[in-house]
Amino acid sequence: QSALTQPASVSGSPGQSITVSCTGTSSDIGEYNFVSWYQQHPGKVPKLIIYDVSERPSGVSGRFSGSKSGNTASLTISGLQAEDEADYYCSSYPSSNTVIFGGGTKLTVL
């Protein structure tokens, strides 16, 4: 099972909105609503910010939202803040009963 495809980097200015894409196939993202997103600051463990495509865990800011269209999932961060600068990883649960991650996207807040 191949890894999901994410852009290596994205950037935005404070207050703007940015979107991180995560592209898979019809056997993973396209087939199941089991997409999750993780935020990882340097030296920290990953933090779950979105699960099941668009659900937010308790305590996660409403500025984070998730969606899916076909084989591509997206994470949108609105009202960008300096503290959002981090690495973001997507994940999916393909029909092989395994879990796959994207390669990660580095978000820079300009």
Add this chain to the structure above:
Amino acid sequence: EEQLVESGGGLVKPGGSLRLSCAASGFTFSDAWMSWVRQTPGKGLEWVGRIRSKTAGGTTDYAAPVKGRFIVSRDDSKNTLYLQMNSLRTEDTAVYHCTLGGHYFGLWGQGTLVTVSS
């Protein structure tokens, strides 16, 4: 407070074995599906394997690169998750995180570093 604490990492030669442990607290471990996820220093995340709760059958699934070499197990009486790693390869070098969840991971341990080198 929910917490996961890994132990057992270290330096091992190629072909060797190592067993990682993960002590869980703050939630009902016996009801939880648990997974191991590894991260290569400076690189991305890779799911290693998962074990279902006993009520869900207690069965396991593995990523292709580790299938047949790694074994995930649990001791619900000790609230502990294990990862037995055999026939280790240099490409298994990574920080290994214990996580709460089967297909998404809401709680992560700090991780334990496994280095496979001669």
